[in-house]
Amino acid sequence: MSRYNAKATEQKWQKVWDEKGTFVTDTHTDKPKYYVLEMFPYPSGRIHMGHVRNYALGDVVARYRKAKGYEVLHPMGWDAFGMPAENAAMEHKVHPADWTYDNIANMRNQLKQVGLAIDWSREFATCDPEYYGKSQQIFLDFMREGLVYRRESQVNWDPVDMTVLANEQVIDGKGWRSGALVERRKLSQWFFKITDFADDLLAGLGTLDKWPEKVKVMQENWIGRSEGLKFTFKVAGKIDGIDGEIPVYTTRPDTIFGASFCAIAAGHSIATSLAKNNPALKNFIEDCNRSGTTEEAIEKAEKRGHDTGLKVLHPFIKGETLPVYVANFVLMEYGSGAIFGCPAHDQRDLEFAHKYNLKVLPVVVPEGEDVQAFQIGSEPYVGPGLIANSAFLDGLDVESAKKEVIQRASDGGWGEKTVNYRLRDWGVSRQRYWGTPIPVIHCDSCGPVGVPSGQLPVTLPEDVSFEKPGNPLDHHPTWKHTKCPSCGAAAVRETDTMDTFVDSSWYFARFISPKNDAPLEKEAVNNWLPVRQYIGGVEHAILHLLYARFFTRALNHIGQLDVKEPFEGLFTQGMVNHVTYRDSEGQWVFPELIQTRDDGSLFRSDSGFDVVEGRVEKMSKSKKNVVDPDDIIDQYGADTARWFVLSDSPPERDLQWTEAGIEGAWRFTQRLWRLLGTLESQLSAWGAAIPAALSDSALALRKATHKAIKGVSADIENLHFNKAVARIYEFTNSISGKLSGDGAPEALREAIETLVLLVAPMMPHLAEEMWSNLGGEGLVANQPWPEFDEALTTDDQVTIAVQINGKLRDTLMVSRDADKASLEAAALASEKIKTFTEGKNIRKIIVVPGRIVNIVVG
RNA sequence: GCCCCUGUGGCGGAAUUGGUAGACGCGCGGGAUUCAAAAUCCCGUUUCCUUUGGAAGUGGGAGUUCGAUUCUCCCCGGGGGCACCA
Numbered sequence: 001m002s003r004y005n006a007k008a009t010e011q012k013w014q015k016v017w018d019e020k021g022t023f024v025t026d027t028h029t030d031k032p033k034y035y036v037l038e039m040f041p042y043p044s045g046r047i048h049m050g051h052v053r054n055y056a057l058g059d060v061v062a063r064y065r066k067a068k069g070y071e072v073l074h075p076m077g078w079d080a081f082g083m084p085a086e087n088a089a090m091e092h093k094v095h096p097a098d099w100t101y102d103n104i105a106n107m108r109n110q111l112k113q114v115g116l117a118i119d120w121s122r123e124f125a126t127c128d129p130e131y132y133g134k135s136q137q138i139f140l141d142f143m144r145e146g147l148v149y150r151r152e153s154q155v156n157w158d159p160v161d162m163t164v165l166a167n168e169q170v171i172d173g174k175g176w177r178s179g180a181l182v183e184r185r186k187l188s189q190w191f192f193k194i195t196d197f198a199d200d201l202l203a204g205l206g207t208l209d210k211w212p213e214k215v216k217v218m219q220e221n222w223i224g225r226s227e228g229l230k231f232t233f234k235v236a237g238k239i240d241g242i243d244g245e246i247p248v249y250t251t252r253p254d255t256i257f258g259a260s261f262c263a264i265a266a267g268h269s270i271a272t273s274l275a276k277n278n279p280a281l282k283n284f285i286e287d288c289n290r291s292g293t294t295e296e297a298i299e300k301a302e303k304r305g306h307d308t309g310l311k312v313l314h315p316f317i318k319g320e321t322l323p324v325y326v327a328n329f330v331l332m333e334y335g336s337g338a339i340f341g342c343p344a345h346d347q348r349d350l351e352f353a354h355k356y357n358l359k360v361l362p363v364v365v366p367e368g369e370d371v372q373a374f375q376i377g378s379e380p381y382v383g384p385g386l387i388a389n390s391a392f393l394d395g396l397d398v399e400s401a402k403k404e405v406i407q408r409a410s411d412g413g414w415g416e417k418t419v420n421y422r423l424r425d426w427g428v429s430r431q432r433y434w435g436t437p438i439p440v441i442h443c444d445s446c447g448p449v450g451v452p453s454g455q456l457p458v459t460l461p462e463d464v465s466f467e468k469p470g471n472p473l474d475h476h477p478t479w480k481h482t483k484c485p486s487c488g489a490a491a492v493r494e495t496d497t498m499d500t501f502v503d504s505s506w507y508f509a510r511f512i513s514p515k516n517d518a519p520l521e522k523e524a525v526n527n528w529l530p531v532r533q534y535i536g537g538v539e540h541a542i543l544h545l546l547y548a549r550f551f552t553r554a555l556n557h558i559g560q561l562d563v564k565e566p567f568e569g570l571f572t573q574g575m576v577n578h579v580t581y582r583d584s585e586g587q588w589v590f591p592e593l594i595q596t597r598d599d600g601s602l603f604r605s606d607s608g609f610d611v612v613e614g615r616v617e618k619m620s621k622s623k624k625n626v627v628d629p630d631d632i633i634d635q636y637g638a639d640t641a642r643w644f645v646l647s648d649s650p651p652e653r654d655l656q657w658t659e660a661g662i663e664g665a666w667r668f669t670q671r672l673w674r675l676l677g678t679l680e681s682q683l684s685a686w687g688a689a690i691p692a693a694l695s696d697s698a699l700a701l702r703k704a705t706h707k708a709i710k711g712v713s714a715d716i717e718n719l720h721f722n723k724a725v726a727r728i729y730e731f732t733n734s735i736s737g738k739l740s741g742d743g744a745p746e747a748l749r750e751a752i753e754t755l756v757l758l759v760a761p762m763m764p765h766l767a768e769e770m771w772s773n774l775g776g777e778g779l780v781a782n783q784p785w786p787e788f789d790e791a792l793t794t795d796d797q798v799t800i801a802v803q804i805n806g807k808l809r810d811t812l813m814v815s816r817d818a819d820k821a822s823l824e825a826a827a828l829a830s831e832k833i834k835t836f837t838e839g840k841n842i843r844k845i846i847v848v849p850g851r852i853v854n855i856v857v858g
Numbered sequence: 859g860c861c862c863c864u865g866u867g868g869c870g871g872a873a874u875u876g877g878u879a880g881a882c883g884c885g886c887g888g889g890a891u892u893c894a895a896a897a898u899c900c901c902g903u904u905u906c907c908u909u910u911g912g913a914a915g916u917g918g919g920a921g922u923u924c925g926a927u928u929c930u931c932c933c934c935g936g937g938g939g940c941a942c943c944a
Contacts, residue, residue, distance in 0.1 A: 542940080543939090664883060843924090854924055
């Protein structure tokens with residue numbers, strides 16, 4: 001038998017699957033349905049190992065479910081809008097569309113070589129007008145239902161490039177290209193009312209029992225539901241141009257007597273008004289606006305404030321006033337943009353109080369502590385306790401005190417209990433070219449008007465220039481000029497495009513009927529959603545997944561589908577890592593250039609410089625610790641690459657790519673092939689029945705076969721592919737053993753056929769080749785999953801451990817169903833055990849049938 | 859800074875509900891085969907000890923338990939997310 005030629009064999013079977021339409025889905029079938037989806041890729045240019053891992057995981061699920069009798073939907077598309085295409089346009093003078101579609105063509109070719117069980121007839125890219133026109137339709141539907149609105153919000157503004165910067169484009173407070181100091185600027189932007197669904201998004205998490213706990217916790221924290229008190233501070237005295245009240249929100253109304261200041265955000269209307277006649281305050285606000293807009297930047301910045309001179313009246317203490325500061329750590333977006341500070345019981349407030357010499361009065365004292373002696377040092381006290389120094393609240397616990405203050409505030413008409421969310425509405429406006437145009441026309445007399453459905457899609461103009469700073473849509477000579485759909489007067493198009501997260505918030509539903517006229521084919525969508533298994537990176541744990549959940553609810557709300565949750569099962573896979581190499585010049589070196597000398601030292605093959613091995617890190621182009629899937633597939637074949645990414649690590653954890661690992665996988669591919677060659681002559685004829693009487697070795701092999709079916713099936717269903725692989729190795733080892741006597745040829749054939757079927761979801765090409773060599777009919781891809789015989793998966797004898805005081809001292813071979821009494825007797829009868837129990841007092845014997853006997857002596 | 863995850867031999871990792879720690883793979887050592895090599899096959903492989911046996915051992919420290927990789931608390935290392943990267 002000749003050596004296995006992976007390349008030729010893989011191409012052969014890919015062509016067969018393609019020609020026979022093996023993986024084309026009938027979405028209108030009566031069969032049980034299974035929708036498996038991996039997060040669709042951004043067409044960056046070439047696939048990387050992370051993609052191979054992601055799609056191999058989903059492919060195992062798809063092929064397994066197909067074998068289990070499901071009609072499987074496993075589509076592929078492209079998340080094709082986004083900034084890299086515009087960056088390429090600026091840097092290399094290629095049109096974003098050309099760049100994107102070239103990349104898609106490349107990556108499609110690469111993915112096809114992986115041999116995925118994908119229905120390619122459903123493929124689309126989000127930048128196809130046929131797709132983004134439907135995104136626009138949904139936008140207009142949401143608009144009609146009041147789920148879309150426009151308001152001002154802050155952005156990072158690059159004053160030199162005249163453009164809005166993404167957070168990742170702001171480096172140390174400067175624009176990445178221009179190097180100019182970035183400013184916060186307010187722009188009118190479109191928002192989706194995701195906060196309308198905040199409670200439902202939160203409640204829905206409780207139904208997602210096939211999601212990782214950590215993702216649910218992250219979403220819960222992101223939504224950030226809190227209950228508290230919203231109340232108004234009265235400003236002491238009258239000041240021109242200032243509203244006499246400052247509404248604040250607090251989750252700690254119980255600490256109101258510990259309040260020593262009031263702080264408002266730099267963007268607060270009062271701050272703006274006061275700054276008009278106060279240059280120092282104006283400076284301070286501008287300073288605040290120079291820090292980044294990310295929460296991280298705000299949290300990490302030193303807590304600073306500026307005293308406005310304004311005072312507010314304490315709601316409970318007559319005559320007491322609190323100074324009002326503008327503070328850099330108060331967010332305009334959260335609550336009412338104003339807080340009261342209680343330094344004794346909040347970290348930020350305490351830092352602030354120390355800096356500006358404000359009173360620190362503890363009003364919550366841990367139970368048992370002396371009220372007079374209790375002091376706050378450099379750490380606030382945030383734990384439970386009893387209220388002190390707080391008039392009518394003294395002695396209450398924290399929760400009762402909260403209730404009491406809320407009660408008195410609402411009785412007094414100056415405050416009320418409020419549920420607040422950290423979640424903010426979703427700003428979807430982007431001042432960029434390569435995105436879905438927002439289908440709105442601005443008319444001087446009618447205001448913003450939605451583009452009529454008949455005029456969709458609003459397509460992007462092709463003749464754009466990236467030479468000038470700013471949004472190409474905005475300075476295009478003709479594109480934005482149009483007529484108002486409502487009054488017919490001259491009007492201008494909205495030149496903002498949508499956040500690319502909008503595109504990816506409903507693509508999974510479009511795959512079900514990608515050519516449908518309306519965005520969604522309701523009946524089919526209801527039949528196929530939710531996606532049974534969604535697979536992707538944990539970096540999408542919050543935004544993408546939350547937005548998709550919101551979209552599903554919003555589409556449900558407007559009657560376009562009936563489900564509420566888009567993804568029933570979620571799996572977040574780990575990254576692919578590789579060691580890094582640096583040469584004596586400090587340059588990063590590609591792994592393929594690394595050579596080893598006889599003494600074990602490393603050098604690079606091109607320049608000969610010495611090389612040292614560095615940390616294991618996520619594969620990245622900048623550190624050159626990348627392996628190109630094309631090279632790997634070329635050298636070893638797709639099956640070997642798939643086998644390796646599935647074998648070594650649990651899929652949720654990071655995978656370390658190693659040369660030794662891929663070599664090992666390759667050896668196993670060859671071994672399977674050789675196994676078939678060496679055993680072929682010993683097999684019974686195709687379809688021969690297994691005789692009732694079996695030799696010991698034949699029975700042992702049958703047991704191994706059926707245990708393997710049971711184990712591998714369970715492992716695949718639980719997505720424990722590395723364990724499935726380990727079991728297949730074990731099973732393969734047992735086949736290689738000697739076999740003789742009654743039923744040997746039949747048991748051997750059963751084992752080999754089973755092995756091929758078990759391996760097929762992971763190494764589909766090799767499996768097809770082996771199947772056809774075995775004389776199998778049809779394609780492995782169409783074979784049913786093997787069934788196991790429960791009786792053959794259990795052993796009559798089991799080994800149980802005998803411990804003395806929790807330490808293993810002996811093991812016993814006993815009947816599987818031996819009862820407690822006989823186990824205890826057998827354990828005590830053991831010679832080894834006797835040496836430990838002799839002369840000792842046996843205090844207790846714990847017996848767990850089938851597992852363990854523990855004798856406690858003393 | 860806040861939130862979340864993670865840590866087991868030389869390495870990747872396994873260990874139903876708390877019940878024999880180290881399955882399986884890699885690497886390494888020894889042997890077979892070969893003129894030789896590659897490939898392949900067989901055996902061994904947590905560490906330590908005065909070795910028919912025993913002790914220690916799952917990042918570190920405490921706790922619960924007859925029994926802890928598994929549960930609780932504190933600490934340390936590594937990673938992810940933080941609203942305009944996708």
